[in-house]
Amino acid sequence: MAENKFQAPRGTQDIYGEDISYWKKMEEIIRKQCNLYGYKEIRTPIFEHTEVFLGENDSSDMVNKEMYTFKDGGNRDLTLRPEGTKGIIRAFVEHKMYGQPDMPVKLFYMGPMFRYDRPQKGRYRQFNQLGIEAIGAKSPLLDVETIALGYAIVKEMGINDLVILINTLGDNESRNNYREALKQHFKPHLNDLCADCKRRYQQNPLRILDCKVDKGHFSFEQAPKCRDYLNKESKQYFDTVIKGLEDLNIPYQIEDRLVRGLDYYTNTVYEAVPKDDSGQQSTVFGGGQYDGLVESFGGESLAGVGFGLGMERLLDLAKEKKGITIEEEKIDVYVISLGDVNTYSSKITELLRNNGIKTEMDYQKRSLKAQFKSADRYKAKAIIIVGENEYQDNVVQIKDTTNKTQENVEYEKIVEKIKNII
C-alpha cells in the first residue's frame, strides 16, 4: 500500500507541520535582532559562477571536496553556494555598494547552503544559514558588534550557555611572519604528520594547528604561538576586541589553535559553542574578519567582518533547552454538515472566511461523531451545524464550544453571532 517510491536525497530534509512554526519563530527572532543592530536583508542567488568560491590556492575541504558543481545548458560552470560570504561580496562589488555614504554596509541573509559531506546530526548536505556581514569598515568594535548580534539571537532563542572561542590571526605582516615561523617549526617533523597536514604545510600552514589527527604530536606543544608574532597594531586590535567582549559581558575563551576552515580570514576569528561541548557538530555560529576579500573580487581595499550561523543547529539547541515556544494552531469555526446539504456548508465557510474568520469544514461526509472530533482537534471556538432542515430553512445551528450553548441562527446573522462568540 504505502511503498516509498522516492525519498529525499541524502542529507536533505523536509520541514513541515509543527516545525514550520518553529522555523517561523526563529526567523522572526533573527529578523528582529538584525533590525535592532541595523543589518538589512539581502537575497542573493543560490548558485554562483564556480570561480566565485575558488580562492587562489584555497586549502579548505569545503572548496576542495564538498562543492556541488555543475554545468548549465550554456556550459557555464556553476556551483551551489557552500557558504554565504563570497556571494555577498560579489554582490557588494557588483552593485558598487562601496559607494554608499554610510560605512559599513551591514547585511544579513538566510537561506540554504550546500555541502557534499557525510550527514550527521546537525550536519546536512542542504542546510540553512543566517549570515551577517559588515563590509567597508575595519574596527574591533565592529568585530565585537557581530559577536554581540549572534549572541543576542542565541540568547533570545533561550540558549544561555554559549561561549565564544576567539583568536586572532593578525594582520598580513603578522601572519606572514607567523606563517614562516610555523613552516620552520614543522619542517623537521613533516614526515610524521598526516597527508592533510603535508598539504596544509604548502597551502596554509596555519591550518595544521587545528588538525585533529596530529594534535597529539609533540611538535604541536612546542609550536610557536600566533600571539607571539603579532605586531603592535594587531595586538592592540585584538586587545580591544577582548575588552569589548568583557564590557558587553559576553563569555569568551581565547583559543590559540582556532584558525577556522575558510582561508580568507584575517585578524579576529571566532566560534560560538555550547559550554558543555557535547557533540562534534556543536558550533552554532562562527566567523571572523576578512581584510582582502573585497579587493580580491575587484572592489576597493575594504575590510569586512561577519559570521555564519547554522539554523538547524540553533533550532535543535533551542528545542533541547525548551528555549522557544510556539502557539498551538487554533481555528475560529468548524462547520459540520449532516445529510445532503449540497454546497450549503461550503457557502457558509466561505462567508465566514471572507469576514476574516478562520474556518474549517468537513469534506468527506463523515459521521457526526468524527466531525465533532475534528472540531475538537482544531480547537474551534464555535461549531456550526447544518443539516437538511437548516439547508431548507436557510438557517444554521451555532454552538459555542466553551459554554456549550446552541442556538438557531438565520443566515444573515451568522457573521454577527460568530463574532460575538470568538
Added chain:
RNA sequence: GCGGUUGUGGUGAAGAUGGUUAACACUCUGGAUUGUGGCUCCAGCAUUCGCGAGUUCGAGUCUCGUCAAUCGCCCCA
C-alpha cells in the same frame, strides 16, 4: 572518504535458539446513539517486517549487497 549501531503499521513498539494468524498501546474509521462530540463498549485498519538477492522444506529472525538514520573519525554551520 573510513569505522560502529540501527531500520517492523499513521505513531510508540513486542517479536530467546529461523517454524508459518506479526503481540500490545495510542491514533484513525465505522457502530452501539437513522441529527450533537471530548467517557465507555464492540468491530475494522501491516497479503507483510527499508529495498534487493542468497542460504533453507521454511526467514521479520541467518548471510551478502544496497539505501537511509544515528554515533565516532574527518570537516564544519
